[in-house]
Amino acid sequence: MTKIANISPFYPVKKGITVIVGLSLLIGGQSTTMASLAKSSDKSPSTAVKAAAKVATRSSKTSAKTTSRLAGGTTRGARRLAKQSNKAMRIAAKVATKTATKASLEIKKPLIPVSADFKLENGLRVVFSEDHSVPVVAVAILYDVGARNEKKGRSGFAHLFEHMMFEGSENVGKTEHFKYVESAGGSLNGSTHPDFTNYFEKLPSNQAELALWLESDRMRSLKLTAENFQNQLETVKEEKRLNYDNQPYVPASIKFDEMLFDNWVNGHPTIGYFKDLEESSLDDVRAFFKTYYAPNNAVLVVVGDFNSNDMKPLVEKYFATIPRQEAPPKPDVAEGPMTKSKYAKVEDKHANLPAFWIGWRAPGRREPDYYVLGVIEKLLSAGESSRLYQRMVKGEKIALKADAGYDERRGPSGFEAFVVLKPGNTPERAREVLFEELDNLKNKPVAPEELEKAKNQILRTLFANAHTSLQRSLGRAEHLGEYTLFFGDPKLIDKDLEAYMNVSAKDVQRVAKSMFNKDIVCVVDIEPKEGKEEKPDPAKVDAEAGSAPQPDKSTTAPEKVESATPGKTEATTPGSADATKDTPAPDAGKTPPEKKELEESKK
Numbered sequence: 209m210t211k212i213a214n215i216s217p218f219y220p221v222k223k224g225i226t227v228i229v230g231l232s233l234l235i236g237g238q239s240t241t242m243a244s245l246a247k248s249s250d251k252s253p254s255t256a257v258k259a260a261a262k263v264a265t266r267s268s269k270t271s272a273k274t275t276s277r278l279a280g281g282t283t284r285g286a287r288r289l290a291k292q293s294n295k296a297m298r299i300a301a302k303v304a305t306k307t308a309t310k311a312s313l314e315i316k317k318p319l320i321p322v323s324a325d326f327k328l329e330n331g332l333r334v335v336f337s338e339d340h341s342v343p344v345v346a347v348a349i350l351y352d353v354g355a356r357n358e359k360k361g362r363s364g365f366a367h368l369f370e371h372m373m374f375e376g377s378e379n380v381g382k383t384e385h386f387k388y389v390e391s392a393g394g395s396l397n398g399s400t401h402p403d404f405t406n407y408f409e410k411l412p413s414n415q416a417e418l419a420l421w422l423e424s425d426r427m428r429s430l431k432l433t434a435e436n437f438q439n440q441l442e443t444v445k446e447e448k449r450l451n452y453d454n455q456p457y458v459p460a461s462i463k464f465d466e467m468l469f470d471n472w473v474n475g476h477p478t479i480g481y482f483k484d485l486e487e488s489s490l491d492d493v494r495a496f497f498k499t500y501y502a503p504n505n506a507v508l509v510v511v512g513d514f515n516s517n518d519m520k521p522l523v524e525k526y527f528a529t530i531p532r533q534e535a536p537p538k539p540d541v542a543e544g545p546m547t548k549s550k551y552a553k554v555e556d557k558h559a560n561l562p563a564f565w566i567g568w569r570a571p572g573r574r575e576p577d578y579y580v581l582g583v584i585e586k587l588l589s590a591g592e593s594s595r596l597y598q599r600m601v602k603g604e605k606i607a608l609k610a611d612a613g614y615d616e617r618r619g620p621s622g623f624e625a626f627v628v629l630k631p632g633n634t635p636e637r638a639r640e641v642l643f644e645e646l647d648n649l650k651n652k653p654v655a656p657e658e659l660e661k662a663k664n665q666i667l668r669t670l671f672a673n674a675h676t677s678l679q680r681s682l683g684r685a686e687h688l689g690e691y692t693l694f695f696g697d698p699k700l701i702d703k704d705l706e707a708y709m710n711v712s713a714k715d716v717q718r719v720a721k722s723m724f725n726k727d728i729v730c731v732v733d734i735e736p737k738e739g740k741e742e743k744p745d746p747a748k749v750d751a752e753a754g755s756a757p758q759p760d761k762s763t764t765a766p767e768k769v770e771s772a773t774p775g776k777t778e779a780t781t782p783g784s785a786d787a788t789k790d791t792p793a794p795d796a797g798k799t800p801p802e803k804k805e806l807e808e809s810k811k
Contacts (some may be wrong), residue, residue, distance in 0.1 A: 333506070333507045338515070338516060354366050364444065366476075461626075551732075573621070574695065580710055609626070
């Protein structure tokens with residue numbers, strides 16, 4: 209049972225009193241107002257709303273009588289009475305807020321009902337969640353492979369495979385995967401991350417079988433040909449040039465990660481390095497596929513308008529005969545504590561203004577203090593009312609951008625900041641201001657209203673973010689898949705939400721004191737390079753490791769580029785009808801004459 213002082217419009221509660229807390233603040237009535245409303249809310253949402261309306265009417269009548277009496281008195285008396293009235297209203301509002309805090313508001317559990325959770329004999333974990341509110345089904349499949357599973361000298365393979373998975377299989381021609389889905393009225397995509405790779409389809413519910421067939425066919429029989437490999441290798445290299453090497457501040461963000469982590473598997477970029485990609489072979493690709501793209505290394509999630517009893521036989525039909533493989537080796541992601549500061553300066557020919565990255569290693573997902581850091585991130589950087597924006601952008605006007613970000617992963621993670629300086633300001637001064645704000649978190653308890661706002665921002669992310677919203681079938685599928693793949697339990701989201709809501713002001717102070725050490729910090733300064741070179745080389749790095757600049761340092765980070773879209777390639781004829789008889793294609797309808805380019809999926 210979680211207690212909070214206010215409710216986000218997106219907060220799921222059993223007894224619908226969402227509007228009442230806000231309404232009570234507009235009422236200058238007795239201090240018993242909220243207690244009476246809390247009692248009425250135990251009956252039903254409609255009863256609670258009627259009670260609120262009744263109190264509002266009574267309060268407005270009282271206010272009218274007070275105004276009438278004031279009008280008949282002397283000016284001085286009227287002012288005195290008005291002052292007293294305003295004071296009484298403020299006291300009543302405070303009492304109402306405290307009463308609201310004491311009112312027990314239950315989180316609706318489970319947030320994502322699990323209709324079925326089982327494992328096939330080949331090791332594929334399957335999770336169902338029925339939701340009959342709209343005739344849509346989302347199918348998501350997550351593989352336990354990301355950049356951290358790559359070997360040194362073969363970076364970029366996890367991301368390369370995201371591209372390869374759209375290059376055709378035994379029954380599906382090159383690029384035909386998304387043609388089948390789009391012609392059936394659906395959408396699809398995939399993305400690569402440091403610790404997993406995911407693919408998904410969202411379709412009308414009567415087309416769910418199509419998604420199962422498509423995903424099973426490429427898991428079983430992906431076309432790993434020299435032509436496809438070379439084609440996508442060039443696509444990935446072009447993507448790296450376009451989205452990484454030739455984007456302002458991105459080469460510096462890669463340098464920052466390489467410095468922050470001592471362990472190569474944690475610090476190298478998901479996109480990989482040119483040299484590693486060019487030296488890889490088709491045999492490397494085939495070995496990688498056999499190791500990681502196996503049913504016993506994956507989780508399949510189906511969410512939406514379907515019947516579990518009907519869906520289970522379909523999953524078995526398409527996936528049960530795919531052979532399991534040897535369990536892949538677990539990556540060694542261990543990191544020791546940071547013992548010294550690290551500093552580098554990067555010249556960036558694409559940047560117009562100086563900037564810097566700054567940060568610390570942080571605990572991984574669901575580790576102690578994970579939830580507190582999530583709240584701190586919102587306090588520092590969620591919207592224009594956040595501390596960094598108000599102080600650095602709006603207040604002292606020393607930055608055009610000041611963001612903080614928690615780069616959470618399984619295992620060692622990072623808490624980072626990214627600041628773009630306003631002309632005429634120095635990074636040293638900006639870091640001083642940033643550390644003053646971090647010191648404020650350490651030394652002054654966060655006000656209840658600000659802490660509540662940060663928690664509501666977390667709720668907003670969960671219930672209003674378009675891609676990950678728990679009010680959408682695809683968002684639910686992604687959450688269930690991650691919790692199942694990472695921790696073996698799809699229902700952990702309920703415990704996580706409660707843990708966020710239970711973060712206290714003392715927790716914020718404690719974690720801020722332990723995390724934000726001025727003397728042990730990683731900093732990368734970015735200097736615009738005068739004169740544009742024609743050759744599109746990555747930004748030149750002039751690094752001086754081992755010491756941080758003596759003036760104070762800071763903390764903020766924009767979104768990292770960690771996911772990518774399959775490259776656009778020429779469409780070919782769909783696969784032969786006589787290919788592999790054990791996975792026949794359901795009726796997918798006609799394919800469109802041309803391919804639509806996939807939009808990038810941002811997590």
